[in-house]
Amino acid sequence: MPRSEPSLRDLREHRVPDWFHDAKLGIFIHWGIFSIPAWAPRLGAVPDLVRDHFDELCVVTPYAEWYWNALRAAGTPTARHHAETYGARTPYESFREPFERMLEHWDPGPWAEAFAAAGARYVVLVTKHHDGHLLWPSAHPNPRKPHWQSKRDVVGDLAGAVRARGMRFGVYYSGGLDWTFTTKPIRSPAEMIASTPRDPAYAALVDAHYRELISRVRPSILWNDIGYPGGAALARLLADYYEAIPEGVVNDRFHPATLLTRLAGFAPVAALVNHVARRMMLRPNHVFAPPKPPHWDFRTPEYAKYPDVRREKWEATRGIGNSFGYCRNEGESELLGADELVRGFADIVSKNGNLLLNVGPTGEGVIPEAQLSRLRALGAWLRVSGEAIYGTRPWRRASATTGEGTELRYTRSKDAVYAILLGAPATARVTIPELGEAAGAKVALLGHGELRAASEGSRLVVEWPPALAAAPAYAVRVADARHRVAG
Numbered sequence: 001m002p003r004s005e006p007s008l009r010d011l012r013e014h015r016v017p018d019w020f021h022d023a024k025l026g027i028f029i030h031w032g033i034f035s036i037p038a039w040a041p042r043l044g045a046v047p048d049l050v051r052d053h054f055d056e057l058c059v060v061t062p063y064a065e066w067y068w069n070a071l072r073a074a075g076t077p078t079a080r081h082h083a084e085t086y087g088a089r090t091p092y093e094s095f096r097e098p099f100e101r102m103l104e105h106w107d108p109g110p111w112a113e114a115f116a117a118a119g120a121r122y123v124v125l126v127t128k129h130h131d132g133h134l135l136w137p138s139a140h141p142n143p144r145k146p147h148w149q150s151k152r153d154v155v156g157d158l159a160g161a162v163r164a165r166g167m168r169f170g171v172y173y174s175g176g177l178d179w180t181f182t183t184k185p186i187r188s189p190a191e192m193i194a195s196t197p198r199d200p201a202y203a204a205l206v207d208a209h210y211r212e213l214i215s216r217v218r219p220s221i222l223w224n225d226i227g228y229p230g231g232a233a234l235a236r237l238l239a240d241y242y243e244a245i246p247e248g249v250v251n252d253r254f255h256p257a258t259l260l261t262r263l264a265g266f267a268p269v270a271a272l273v274n275h276v277a278r279r280m281m282l283r284p285n286h287v288f289a290p291p292k293p294p295h296w297d298f299r300t301p302e303y304a305k306y307p308d309v310r311r312e313k314w315e316a317t318r319g320i321g322n323s324f325g326y327c328r329n330e331g332e333s334e335l336l337g338a339d340e341l342v343r344g345f346a347d348i349v350s351k352n353g354n355l356l357l358n359v360g361p362t363g364e365g366v367i368p369e370a371q372l373s374r375l376r377a378l379g380a381w382l383r384v385s386g387e388a389i390y391g392t393r394p395w396r397r398a399s400a401t402t403g404e405g406t407e408l409r410y411t412r413s414k415d416a417v418y419a420i421l422l423g424a425p426a427t428a429r430v431t432i433p434e435l436g437e438a439a440g441a442k443v444a445l446l447g448h449g450e451l452r453a454a455s456e457g458s459r460l461v462v463e464w465p466p467a468l469a470a471a472p473a474y475a476v477r478v479a480d481a482r483h484r485v486a487g
Contacts, residue, residue, distance in 0.1 A: 005233075005235065005236060006235045006236060006238075006239040007235055008234065008235045008238075008294035008295045009294070009295075010235070010239070011235065011238055011239060011242070011295045012295060014242055014297065016249060016297050016298060016313045017247040017249065019121075019168070019220075019247060020221075020249050020297075020298070020313065020354070021313065021393070022121075022390060022391040023121035023122055023168070023354060023390075024121065024345075024349050024354050024355065024389050024390055024392075025118070025119055025120045025121055025122075025345070025354065025355055025357070025378075025382075025389075026120055026121065026122040026123065026124055026170070026221075026315070026354060026355070026356040026357070027115045027118070027120045027122075027123045027124070027356070027357055027358075027359060028124050028126075028172070028317060028319075028324070028356045028357065028358035028359070029111075029123065029124070029125045029126060029158075029358070029359055029360075029361070030065050030126050030129070030319075030324035030325040030326075030358055030359075030360050031125075031126065031135075031325070031326075031360065031361045032065070032099070032126065032129050032131065032133055032135065032325070033092070033095045033096050033099050033131060033133050034064060034065045034066075034067045034068070034095075034129065034131060034325050035064075035099070035325055035326050035360070035361060035362060035363040036095035036098055036099055036363040037064075037067050037082070037085075037086075037095060038064055038325065038326045038327055038328045038362065038363060039064055039067060039078065039081055039085075039327060039328060039329050040061065040062050040063060040064040040066070040067065040070070040078065040323055040327050040329060040330075041060055041062070041076075041077035041078065041081075041329070042062070042329055042330070042331075042334070043060050043062070043077075044062070044322075045062065045303070045322045045334075046061070046062065046288075046303060046322070047281075047303075049061065049062075050278060050281045050282060051282060054188070054189070054274060054277075054278045055187065055188050055274060056076075056187050056188070057187075057188060057189060058070075058185075058186045058187055058188060058189070058191070058192055059073040059076045059078070059185060059186075059187050060076065060077065062321075062322035062323050062327070062330070062334075063322075063323050063324055063325065064323045064324075064325040064326060064327035064329075064330075064360070065126075065129050065130070065131075065323070065324055065325035066130070067092070067325075068092045068130075068131050068179055069130065069179060069185055069186055070185070071092055072179075072183070072184075072185035073185040073187060092131070095363075096133070096148075098363065099150075099363060100150065100151060100152075102363060102364055102365050103150060103151070103152045103154065103365070104152070105365075106152075106154075106365040107365075108154075108157050108158045108160075108161035108162075109161050111158070111161070111361070111367060112158070112161035112162050112164070112165050112167070113165065114367060114372060114375055115162070115165075115167065115375070116165040116166065116167060117375070117376065117379045118375035118376070118378050118379040118382075119378060119379045119382035119383070119386060120167055120357075121167055121168065121390075122167055122168040122169065122170060122220060122221065123158070123162045123167055123168070123169055123170065124169075124170040124171065124172050124221055124223050124356060125154075125155060125158055125159075125169070125170075125171060125172065126172040126174075127155050127171045127172060127173050127213060128173050128174055128178075128209065129172075129174050129325075130174045130177040130178065130179055130225075130226070131179050131180070132144075132145065132148055132174075132178040132179060132180035132181070133148050133149065133150075134148065134149035134150060134209070135149075135150050135154035135155050136149065136150060136153050136154060136155040136156065136213075136216070137149060137150065137151055137152070137153055138209060138212060139212065140205060140208040140209060140212060142180055142205065143201055143205070144180045144181060145180050148180060155171065155213065155216070155217055156216060156217055159217045159219075168220040168221070169217060169219055169220060169221075170219045170220050170221025170222070170223055171213050171217065171219040171221070171222065171223065172223040172224075172225060173206075173209065173210060173213070173222075173223070173224055173225070174224075174225045174226060175206050175210075175224045175225065175226065175227060175228045175229065175253075175254070176195075176196045176224075176225060176226030176227025176228060176229075176253075176255070176257070177192070177195055177196065177225075177226045177227075178197055178202065181197035181199055181202050182195055182197055188270060188274050189273070189274060189277055190264045190265070190269070190270035190271075190273035190274045190277070191264070191265060191270060192226065193227070193261050193264040193265075193273065194261055194262055194263070194264040194265030194270070195265070196226070196227045196228070196229055196230070196257040196261065197229060198229075198230065198257070198262070200231065202229055203229035203230070203231050203232040204232075206228070206229055206232060207232055207233065207237060210222070210237055210241075211237070211240075214240075214241055214244055214245070218244070218245055219245070219248065220245065220247065220248055220249070221248065221249050221250070221251070222238075222241060222248065222249075222250045222251070223250075223251045223253075223300075224250070224251060224253045224254045225253050226253065226255075227253070227254075227255040227256070227257055227261065228254050228255060228256050228257065229256075229257055230256055230257035230258060230261075232256070234254060234256055235295075238250060238254070238295060249297040249298060250295070250296060250297050251296060251297070251298060251299075251300050251315070252289075252290055252292060252293055252296035252297075252298065252299050252300055253290050253293070253300065254293050254294075254295065254296070255290070255291065255293045256293075256294070285307060287301050287304045287305070287306055287307075288301060288302050288303065288304045289301040289302070289304065289314075297313065298312070298313040298314055298315050298354075299312055299313070299314040299315070300314070300315050300316075300317050300356075301314065301316055301317070302317050302318065303317075303318045303319075304316065305344065305347060305348055305351070305353070306351050306353070308351060308398055308399075309350070309351045309352055309394045309397070309398045310351060310352045310353070311352070312352075313352060313353075313354075314351075314352065314353045314354070315353060315354040315355070315356050316348045316353050316354070316355050316356065317356040317358070318336075318355075318356075318357065318358065319357075319358040319360065320335055320336050320341075320357065320358065320359065320360075320370075320371050320374050321334045321335045321336070321360075322334045323360060324358045324360055325360045326360035326361060326362050326363070326368065327360070332370065335370055335371075335374070336374065338373065338374050338377035338378070338472065339377075339472035340472075341357075341374055341377065341378055341472075342377065342378060342381045342472035342473050343422045343423075343472055343473055345378065345389075346388075346389070346409045346420045346422065346473055347398075347399070347409055347422075349389050349392065349409075349411060350394060350395075350398040350399065350409035350410055350411055350420070351394060351398045352393070352394045357375075357378075359371050359375070377472075381471065381472060381473065384446055384447035384471070384475075385420070385446045385447065385473065385474070385475040387413075387418070387446055387475070387477065388411055388418035388420055388446060388475035388477065389411065391413060392411035392412060392413050392418065393411070393412055393413075394410075394411065394412070395410035395411060395412040395417055396410075397410060397434070398410060400432075400433045400434065401433075402421065402425065402430050402431050402432060402433070403430075403431030403433070403459065403461075404425060404426065404427045404429070404430060404431060406421050406422065406423050406424075406425050406426075406430070407421075407422040407423065408420055408421045408422060408432065409422065415479055416477050416478060416479040417435065417477075417478045418446075418475050418476065418477055418478070419432045419435065419475070419476045419478065420473050420474070420475045420476075421473060421474045421475075421476065422472075422473050423472075423473070424468070424470065424471070424474070425464050427464065428463065428464055428466070429461055429462070429463060429464065430461070430462050430464050430476075431456070431459050431460070431461050432459060432460045432461075432462065432476065432478075433458065433459055434458055434459070435459070435460035435478050436455040436456060436457050436458045436459045436460050437455070437458065441453075441478050441479055442477075442478075442479045443460070443462055443476065443477070443478050443479075444476070444477045444479075445465065445474060445475070445476055445477075446474075446475040446476075446477055448465055448468065451463060451464075451465070451476070460478065462476065
């Protein structure tokens with residue numbers, strides 16, 4: 001008897017599993033042929049480009065993994081750099097050979113060790129980016145470029161190393177863009193929306209690749225990007241994924257291409273789409289997140305955070321710098337500071353989010369020290385204060401300020417509330433709002449021990465220990481045997 005076809009609405013019965021709520025920290029890896037040239041212009045972060053270069057955003061982006069697209073557009077900074085460095089007639093495809101040679105000696109073990117030491121609970125690898133090159137030897141080669149895939153099974157080898165160290169493994173796949181099927185450069189966001197290949201062979205290839213990845217590595221996460229080819233059996237794919245991996249999760253970028261998305265490629269429509277999108281993205285406090293597709297398990301704002309607690313599960317995705325792929329043109333001033341990273345992470349968790357923090361290894365298979373130092377700092381803080389992060393849920397509010405002026409974020413577990421101070425108090429007494437109701441509760445500073453505390457109305461006043469070691473944030477645990485503060 002044939003199976004009934006699922007609808008995307010049927011998939012909404014799937015619930016986000018506890019492991020994903022509990023994990024909090026994932027590592028994203030953008031690594032591929034683009035890691036050989038490893039270059040993008042330094043014209044500012046994406047918000048700056050939205051303001052100043054919106055109609056050319058996709059060819060002046062700081063994302064080094066977009067190198068091939070920018071190279072295709074005459075006169076761009078990338079095209080000039082490429083001509084000066086490699087020669088104008090040197091094709092992007094020439095970077096495949098040195099990347100393949102490097103893979104013969106690449107060892108995934110040190111990467112997995114670094115991610116585990118950083119406190120990550122899952123890892124998501126870019127298995128195919130927009131250049132279409134696969135990081136595994138697929139049984140379904142690209143009909144436009146039959147050898148456009150790695151001989152080594154990078155996906156399987158990294159999955160094994162990650163799982164051997166107790167982390168889950170997920171796969172990123174560019175379903176909406178593939179520059180081997182389209183040759184025209186994408187300049188504006190409207191053109192990007194319209195650029196999903198319409199070739200039925202592409203839809204079949206995407207479906208075959210996803211099914212192959214699910215079978216080969218049984219990923220805990222399917223992380224799609226940009227969109228999904230029209231006419232593909234997306235509901236059946238996701239239903240089969242959940243059947244194979246009931247505790248799997250999918251992100252919010254499985255947008256099936258439609259006639260409306262195709263129309264965005266026509267100049268008058270593109271101009272309107274770009275105008276509306278730019279105005280929206282320049283609004284104060286705008287959160288750059290993709291539109292909601294028919295089905296998702298978690299939202300993925302990019303280089304952005306929500307201002308308050310969200311009911312829906314979400315995952316902030318960002319690089320340590322302005323690029324996801326390694327960019328040799330990126331300096332220290334573009335990188336996120338260690339203290340800022342920790343404090344931003346605490347903010348995300350307090351609002352029901354995870355952090356998917358990207359690393360961009362070099363074309364030699366090495367994670368740069370500037371990135372590793374941030375991972376080490378995050379891991380060091382989590383070894384002390386991880387109890388206030390892992391397995392927690394949002395409290396009744398996300399943020400407040402101590403009576404003395406230090407910002408803090410709240411999280412909760414089954415038997416405690418945590419107040420995470422985003423900096424060192426300058427006074428010997430710290431007044432924490434809204435925890436005064438926990439009279440008689442045990443109060444402790446994680447990594448230090450119990451603190452003397454007393455209630456003053458709705459506030460909890462604690463005596464701060466002197467001469468504490470410097471840290472980007474400090475987590476105060478307030479446990480109440482009567483569970484009055486945990487709800």
